[in-house]
Amino acid sequence: xxxxxRLPFIAAALICAGAASAQTWPExxxxxxxxxxxxxxxxxxxxxxxxxxxxxxxxxxxxxxxAAGAGIAGTLxxxxxxxxxxxxxxxxxxxxxxxxxxxxxxxxLTTDLAMVTTLCAYPMVVSxxxxxxxxxxxxxxxxxxxxxxxxxxxxxxxxxxxHLLGEWINIEAGIDMQGIPYRGSPPAxxxxxSGRVDLMIDTGTFSFGQIAQGQLRALAQSAPGKYALAPxxxxxxxxxxxxxxxxxxxxxxxxxxxxxxxxxxNTEVRAILEMDDIKNRLAEMGNVPMPSSPDEMLGRxxxxxxxxxxIIDAKGIKAE
Amino acid sequence: xSMLSDLALGLSVALTPANLLFCLIGALLGTLIGxxxxxxxxxxxxxxxxxxYTLSPTGALIMLSGIYYGAxxxxxxxxxxxxxxxxxxxxxxxxxxxxxxxxxxAGPALAIAAIGSFFAGCVATLVxxxxxxxxxxLAQAFGPAEYFALMVLGLVLTIVLAxxxxxxxxxxxxxxxxxxxxxxxxxxxxxxxxxxxxxxxGGLDFVPLAMGVFGLSEIVSNxxxxxxxxxxxxxxxxxGLMPTWEDIKASAPAILRGTALGSALGVLxxxxxxxxxxxxxxxxxxxxxxxxxxxxxxxxxVAGPESANNAGAQVSFIPMLTLGIPSNSVMAxxxxxxxxxxxxxxxxxxxxxxxxxxxLIASMWIGNAMLVIINLPLIGIWVRLLNxxxxxxxxxxxLLCAIGVYSMNNEPxxxxxxxxxxxxxxxxxxxxCEPAPLLLGFVLGAMMEENLxxxxxxxxxxxxxxxxxxxxxxxxxxxxxxILITVFPSVKSGREKLVxx
Amino acid sequence: MLRIRNxxxxxxxxxxxxxxxxxxxGMSDLRMGTAVRMGPAYIPSLVAWALIVTxxxxxxxxxxxxxxxLERWAWLPLALICGxxxxxxxxxxxxxxxxxxxGVVMIACAAAPGRNWLHVPVIAVVMSAGAAxxxxxxxxxxxxxxxx
Numbered sequence: 001x002x003x004x005x006r007l008p009f010i011a012a013a014l015i016c017a018g019a020a021s022a023q024t025w026p027e028x029x030x031x032x033x034x035x036x037x038x039x040x041x042x043x044x045x046x047x048x049x050x051x052x053x054x055x056x057x058x059x060x061x062x063x064x065x066x067a068a069g070a071g072i073a074g075t076l077x078x079x080x081x082x083x084x085x086x087x088x089x090x091x092x093x094x095x096x097x098x099x100x101x102x103x104x105x106x107x108x109l110t111t112d113l114a115m116v117t118t119l120c121a122y123p124m125v126v127s128x129x130x131x132x133x134x135x136x137x138x139x140x141x142x143x144x145x146x147x148x149x150x151x152x153x154x155x156x157x158x159x160x161x162x163h164l165l166g167e168w169i170n171i172e173a174g175i176d177m178q179g180i181p182y183r184g185s186p187p188a189x190x191x192x193x194s195g196r197v198d199l200m201i202d203t204g205t206f207s208f209g210q211i212a213q214g215q216l217r218a219l220a221q222s223a224p225g226k227y228a229l230a231p232x233x234x235x236x237x238x239x240x241x242x243x244x245x246x247x248x249x250x251x252x253x254x255x256x257x258x259x260x261x262x263x264x265x266n267t268e269v270r271a272i273l274e275m276d277d278i279k280n281r282l283a284e285m286g287n288v289p290m291p292s293s294p295d296e297m298l299g300r301x302x303x304x305x306x307x308x309x310x311i312i313d314a315k316g317i318k319a320e
Numbered sequence: 321x322s323m324l325s326d327l328a329l330g331l332s333v334a335l336t337p338a339n340l341l342f343c344l345i346g347a348l349l350g351t352l353i354g355x356x357x358x359x360x361x362x363x364x365x366x367x368x369x370x371x372x373y374t375l376s377p378t379g380a381l382i383m384l385s386g387i388y389y390g391a392x393x394x395x396x397x398x399x400x401x402x403x404x405x406x407x408x409x410x411x412x413x414x415x416x417x418x419x420x421x422x423x424x425x426a427g428p429a430l431a432i433a434a435i436g437s438f439f440a441g442c443v444a445t446l447v448x449x450x451x452x453x454x455x456x457x458l459a460q461a462f463g464p465a466e467y468f469a470l471m472v473l474g475l476v477l478t479i480v481l482a483x484x485x486x487x488x489x490x491x492x493x494x495x496x497x498x499x500x501x502x503x504x505x506x507x508x509x510x511x512x513x514x515x516x517x518x519x520x521x522g523g524l525d526f527v528p529l530a531m532g533v534f535g536l537s538e539i540v541s542n543x544x545x546x547x548x549x550x551x552x553x554x555x556x557x558x559x560g561l562m563p564t565w566e567d568i569k570a571s572a573p574a575i576l577r578g579t580a581l582g583s584a585l586g587v588l589x590x591x592x593x594x595x596x597x598x599x600x601x602x603x604x605x606x607x608x609x610x611x612x613x614x615x616x617x618x619x620x621x622v623a624g625p626e627s628a629n630n631a632g633a634q635v636s637f638i639p640m641l642t643l644g645i646p647s648n649s650v651m652a653x654x655x656x657x658x659x660x661x662x663x664x665x666x667x668x669x670x671x672x673x674x675x676x677x678x679x680l681i682a683s684m685w686i687g688n689a690m691l692v693i694i695n696l697p698l699i700g701i702w703v704r705l706l707n708x709x710x711x712x713x714x715x716x717x718x719l720l721c722a723i724g725v726y727s728m729n730n731e732p733x734x735x736x737x738x739x740x741x742x743x744x745x746x747x748x749x750x751x752x753c754e755p756a757p758l759l760l761g762f763v764l765g766a767m768m769e770e771n772l773x774x775x776x777x778x779x780x781x782x783x784x785x786x787x788x789x790x791x792x793x794x795x796x797x798x799x800x801x802x803i804l805i806t807v808f809p810s811v812k813s814g815r816e817k818l819v820x821x
Numbered sequence: 822m823l824r825i826r827n828x829x830x831x832x833x834x835x836x837x838x839x840x841x842x843x844x845x846x847g848m849s850d851l852r853m854g855t856a857v858r859m860g861p862a863y864i865p866s867l868v869a870w871a872l873i874v875t876x877x878x879x880x881x882x883x884x885x886x887x888x889x890x891l892e893r894w895a896w897l898p899l900a901l902i903c904g905x906x907x908x909x910x911x912x913x914x915x916x917x918x919x920x921x922x923x924g925v926v927m928i929a930c931a932a933a934p935g936r937n938w939l940h941v942p943v944i945a946v947v948m949s950a951g952a953a954x955x956x957x958x959x960x961x962x963x964x965x966x967x968x969x
Contacts, residue, residue, distance in 0.1 A: 031963065038366035039653035044660065047370050062963040065366065068731040070504055070522035101509060106518055152778065158509035180777055181506045183770065186589060186645045186652075193643075194460045196778060209659065213644055213666030281373075284659050319509030320852055320861055352959075359960065367961065485830075487879050491837045494872040498844055501865045510861035513847045532906075540902050543932055544895035711936065715929040716948055718902065722909040722925055723918070723952055727962050735910030742903040750892055751833035769864045781857030 330678030350390020358724020496761025532741020582631025593632030827888030834880025
């Protein structure tokens with residue numbers, strides 16, 4: 001029976017168990033769940049890091065795709081898994097925005113998961129077809145003001161970072177561009193490059209490549225200042241101070257995972273992100289490494305949740 | 321003459337022993353995963369991506385594309401032998417391919433599928449080299465209104481090709497459309513018909529539905545006919561492995577027409593190669609002297625769609641190579657593979673990386689040739705599978721299906737969905753409703769809705785957008801015309817029936 | 822009294838009507854919107870109504886034009902085959918590939934007429950081993966093999 005007198009012993013036993021499990025960890029295969037489609041950047045980056053972790057931890061680290069149910073099913077699987085450090089999920093910059101849009105999800109991002117570390121980050125990019133008359137970001141705002149409600153931008157689903165950046169720009173610049181939802185970047189690109197849609201708001205991963213090939217012209221990117229991988233693209237915040245966002249990838253585990261396990265993983269991932277080949281591959285994808293402590297990651301998520309709620313409320317965006 | 325020298329360069333790259341080996345590995349692996357229901361090229365390529373870092377970029381791409389078209393070949397094999405379409409494009413192959421297998425003609429069906437695919441692959445490779453520019457322009461001319469119109473045409477084609485009652489086909493298409501709309505609405509974020517299940521938030525997936533509706537209900541209906549009894553087989557007597565001269569004569573024009581359709585439509589992203597194979601089937605059925613043979617093992621019904629589908633698969637490389645834009649999820653993975661190697665796919669790739677570009681093109685030829693060489697001897701083995709007593713065969717098929725579905729997302733819920741779809745499929749079978757229109761409606765439904773709503777947003781609510789622009793007007797006009805020529809004969813025969821009553 | 826001349830068509834029609842009606846009921850809390858600004862329920866409701874109309878037409882046709890009667894349903898094979906599939910979904914996450922596969926094959930074999938119960942366990946073990954070799958060994962899918 002648990003009596004108050006025994007509590008310290010139980011606590012001590014639990015701590016020892018935690019420490020012991022951290023010492024013997026990993027005992028078996030570690031699974032990284034990716035909740036977006038195979039071949040997306042979470043999948044690619046996840047597999048890159050998994051390969052390095054396998055070498056360093058001595059147990060296989062594998063990526064498992066579970067894109068069923070818009071990612072909810074896969075995340076829920078990790079939330080409900082044994083908190084023994086053998087199941088991870090990759091969260092993205094889109095995770096907090098979805099939580100802000102749908103508070104009724106079957107799990108709470110900030111309390112039901114233990115953060116491990118963020119991995120890498122990239123800005124969102126505002127770009128146009130090379131044939132577009134829009135000269136630069138200031139010109140875009142001027143044209144949007146002159147033609148209220150006429151300009152269109154391509155975005156992902158409702159409440160995606162694409163959408164939130166578009167609406168944030170709308171709020172701060174006092175304009176009214178209309179977001180057109182697309183399922184993924186390719187069809188959006190086809191409509192932007194043929195001029196049916198005026199501008200494209202998309203991830204750095206997708207946009208920088210097209211910009212390098214001369215198929216899109218960058219107007220602005222959403223990093224807080226200059227972005228290391230595209231130093232000549234002006235920041236949105238140069239024109240609209242305060243408007244900045246980075247999308248990111250990060251590892252999380254079930255809550256109550258022993259802290260030593262999380263710390264060990266955090267250290268390993270930090271070391272991996274220092275490796276030249278990883279840095280280069282990330283850069284090819286328009287990403288910069290961004291390790292962080294578990295608390296920093298949680299703090300980032302909380303800040304973003306609050307920021308996205310503000311935009312969602314201001315614009316009356318809702319998942320019906 | 322520069323094209324010849326370009327091709328020579330490509331051949332010199334593709335014919336190096338290492339690249340030939342990658343091509344062979346890719347084609348073999350692709351065939352294997354294609355044959356396994358549910359295990360698709362996307363999962364396999366995603367898993368292999370880390371290995372490709374260590375290969376040369378050209379070798380990696382040659383291997384990955386080998387997997388891609390190898391899987392197309394393998395998928396048809398499963399469709400013909402056991403009536404399970406592992407991918408959207410093999411739904412049509414089931415229609416006449418499996419009846420042929422039941423008549424003991426699996427060999428000719430498989431052979432003609434392989435030969436048709438090979439021919440289509442070769443022509444489509446030429447198409448990539450010669451007219452990728454105009455085809456890209458065509459793809460860019462397709463906006464939301466045009467896509468919507470194309471999909472309407474696709475659905476109308478399904479009604480035309482329906483075997484049984486057109487009315488039931490319409491109902492099945494509508495059911496498919498409805499099923500495709502399950503999940504989160506992209507435009508408003510609303511959850512539709514998910515009944516609070518997280519699993520359904522992303523919508524239903526094609527594979528569990530197709531596997532349940534085609535595969536499981538087929539097994540049940542076979543068992544019901546007593547085929548599980550001792551020693552009983554799917555095809556009692558096998559009549560020859562290779563197509564007869566008659567078969568080839570019947571198939572050749574179908575292969576030509578299918579190749580043309582697939583090459584023209586393949587460049588459009590989305591479900592274009594499925595529409596191409598449906599279009600080819602309809603065309604063959606309309607041109608046939610005796611359309612009633614279709615659905616009962618007409619070889620043209622295998623040859624045409626298989627060629628269309630393979631041509632389409634090959635041509636879908638164009639947007640990736642010339643724009644850096646993937647036209648399907650396999651192409652997205654290939655772009656990922658290139659980017660990790662430090663190659664940015666896009667219009668500059670031909671000038672900057674001629675060895676890679678032309679090497680890949682040349683390897684498509686070689687890969688298709690390898691697939692024929694691999695597949696023709698395999699036919700003997702596949703056909704012998706049908707000689708296994710059904711009582712042993714069906715548990716194995718069922719097991720492969722279960723693992724295949726689970727392997728897609730490691731999601732037990734999707735296996736349960738497959739079981740549910742099996743019950744649903746059996747009900748439909750008993751009510752004499754053909755499942756093929758349901759699957760086409762399912763594949764096109766969500767895209768149709770999206771494009772319709774996008775078109776209306778862009779035109780600010782003016783429905784004239786569908787008629788004011790010539791391409792969509794032509795496509796919609798063609799749909800109306802097709803409905804008219806289908807409805808009138810059926811109205812006539814319906815009247816005759818009434819009179820007979 | 823009205824005689825149903827084509828029970829197959831009549832039942833099919835009824836089934837489609839019910840399906841459409843069920844979909845409408847399932848979406849009753851969603852917004853319709855207008856043709857210009859369509860709500861989430863706009864298109865699905867149109868489709869559901871079209872399905873109801875088509876289903877009704879099929880059912881009416883089934884009343885008027887004669888056709889085949891309903892076939893017998895093979896309930897047992899249906900339950901066993903779909904049950905075997907469902908069994909796999911229910912146990913795979915805990916039991917692992919090997920045991921789940923053995924279960925699937927054993928349940929499926931029960932559906933085969935003239936099965937030999939001495940052979941079934943052997944078949945199940947062989948197929949399960951084959952599946953483990955193929956999917957885990959050859960294709961390297963990240964699947965759990967055993968319950969532990």
